[in-house]
Amino acid sequence: MTNYEQLTMLKELTDARSIPGDEKEAREVMKKWISPYADNLYTDHLGSLIAEKSGDANGPKIMVAGHLDEVGFMVTRIDDKGFVYFQTVGGWWSQVMLAQRITILTSIGDVTGVIGSKPPHILSAEARKKPVDIKDMFIDIGASSKEEAREFGVKPGDSIVPYFEFTPLKNEKLLLAKAWDNRIGCAIAIEVLHRLKGVEHPNRVYGVATVQEEVGLRGAKTSAHTIEPDIGFAVDVGIAGDTPGISAKETDSKIGDGPQIMLYDASMVSHKGLRELVVNTADQHQIPYQYATMAGGGTDSGSIHLTANGVPALSITIPTRYIHTHAAILHQDDFENSVQLIVEVIKQLDTDRVHNLTYN
The missing domain is CATH 3.40.630.10 (Zn peptidases)
Known part of the structure; x- marks a missing residue:
């Protein structure tokens, strides 16, 4: 080869x-x-x-x-505003997850989203010192309602995968993926x-x-x-x-x-x-x-x-x-x-x- x-x-x-x-x-x-x-x-x-x-x-x-x-995630529910909640599948450390792009694999096609949480600006000083718990995270797919999220094809049980493309670094023997x-x-x-x-x-x-x-x-x-x-x-x-x-x-x-x-x-x-x-x-x-x-x-x-x-x-x-x-x-x-x-x-x-x- x-x-x-x-x-x-x-x-x-x-x-x-x-x-x-x-x-x-x-x-x-x-x-x-x-x-x-x-x-x-x-x-x-x-x-x-x-x-x-x-x-x-x-x-x-x-x-x-x-x-x-x-390691990835699975859709567990969608709230009335169209935000997606999820279960980790495999081991994740919460500090590597926030603001990361993901893809939801639905039966009618891929849906792009980003992992979000409450912004630090409105957290107490004590809360800002702590990592955000995974249970307090959600995925924003740009839907305005549960109905619109379902129109996108998203439903409980769908797989969620990290988004990243294979990339050789400047030192071409080092591979990022x-x-x-x-x-x-x-x-x-x-x-x-x-x-x-x-x-x-x-x-x-x-x-x-x-x-x-x-x-x-x-x-x-x-x-x-x-x-x-x-x-x-x-x-x-x-x-x-x-x-x-x-x-x-x-x-x-x-x-x-x-x-x-x-x-x-x-x-x-x-x-x-x-x-x-x-x-x-x-x-x-x-x-x-x-x-x-x-x-x-x-x-x-x-x-x-x-x-x-x-x-x-x-x-x-x-x-x-x-x-x-x-x-x-x-x-x-x-x-x-x-x-x-x-x-x-x-x-x-x-x-x-x-x-x-x-x-x-």
Whole structure:
């Protein structure tokens, strides 16, 4: 894949609008890009996309999973003046939301709006010191009444997505976009299958785009039960610690310094044998990497590793600035190195190696 094709893929993936429970738009983009490299393409009953690259029929099943969904909102009600109220879908920090442009995806077309609240000029001095609570926010779509909002097509249950367009920064390796969490994981799954096309190895590889990760790692449960993998990789974003105000004891990862090997998060302890194989492979091929831990939150590995009688699993993450906001930044080299690392690991795996890892 040329750099232009790669950037086009990343743009299409991140520009797609897909909150938990409404992932169709991103799934169609994923399907477009991964289908040329898959021998079989199907979904589970929740909507996770599974792209299978066949190898030895009796070989180990290797699952590489990113999630399709991004944090967003859902319409809950419309008041008599036409203002829209909403529920967060996924984790949001209220301070990143006010005055941000959004798009409501209705059955008859897109509706643009902006997140508003009571202006600070009429708040008490004490109230101005506090972040605005999400429950006190609303969306202004320019409607003058509930009836007009309904004429626009807006109704309870509609998905609401942040509005932002994919933008390379002046340093062209730094890419600014919404939904890096976790379209970058989907892109890694696509590129892993691409790099393995025509490569001899005894494994069956599954590039998976899961649904509803941001609300409980749900699609990873159903897709892993569908596949029954022998090895699982969740590919996701991680926290970059290279911006002002973050100390090394909180996180010391830097964008551009390589993918993060997740040692521990709130959803799992990484599998020691698989982790050591990945680290040794990175050292052997001189692929840069960083270690990371995350006391709060988790990735799809948290569901994958608990499938059936257990799956050795590891999360490999891309250090990313400003996740769970309208716009985040990551480094293209970290994407490239993540793909190379996973491909080199897969090329080493076979039935004996997987069996030894399981009991390591």
